[in-house]
Amino acid sequence: MASTEFSAAVFIRTGGSVSFEERPATSSDLDLQQAINAANSPDYVPPDDAGLSPRELILRAKSTRLYNIDGKLVRIPKTIYSDTTLDGYVVRRAVVTVSGSQRVETTTLQAGQLAGFLTPGAVTPVSFKMPDGAGSAIPEGSYMLQEFSFRDQQNGYTDVEVTYRMCQKWELIKL
Numbered sequence: 001m002a003s004t005e006f007s008a009a010v011f012i013r014t015g016g017s018v019s020f021e022e023r024p025a026t027s028s029d030l031d032l033q034q035a036i037n038a039a040n041s042p043d044y045v046p047p048d049d050a051g052l053s054p055r056e057l058i059l060r061a062k063s064t065r066l067y068n069i070d071g072k073l074v075r076i077p078k079t080i081y082s083d084t085t086l087d088g089y090v091v092r093r094a095v096v097t098v099s100g101s102q103r104v105e106t107t108t109l110q111a112g113q114l115a116g117f118l119t120p121g122a123v124t125p126v127s128f129k130m131p132d133g134a135g136s137a138i139p140e141g142s143y144m145l146q147e148f149s150f151r152d153q154q155n156g157y158t159d160v161e162v163t164y165r166m167c168q169k170w171e172l173i174k175l
Helices: 027-039 054-063 111-117
Strands: 010-024 064-069 072-077 089-105 127-129 143-152 157-167 171-174
Touching: 010 157, 027 064, 027 072, 027 089, 027 171, 054 064, 111 143
Parallel strands: 010 127
Antiparallel strands: 010 089, 064 072, 089 157, 089 171, 143 157
């Protein structure tokens, strides 16, 4: 077996998946969709609160929701949706999972190298090479580290595995 040193920068892609997460829709989901539709409307007009008294501003704030949709402010009335209305919707998003591995000499994987895999939030994933060494191996996007693991093979080599997860935006779907 060829000698290989651990590199936190490059893994060989071993697999991946696209799955979906789903949850019941809430009133906020329907309000957000209404705000997105208003922001993308050719008739979009930004809200104008100029000249309102403090009391009028408070009343407006209690009865409306203010959204920032791609830099456009949108004010929509607060709506209470019935369970029957909400039952007609679901919210889903795609989840991309990509895994990679390395087989390295055990002595080249040191404890200090694990520090680069301790960030709980969004990270730039390590580079993934295709098993044959050609082409891009993962979709672009913002990933979170799901797992970093290693198994000593007791023969001088260690198998190192890493898995990243990328969640797409939630999407409101009418059933």
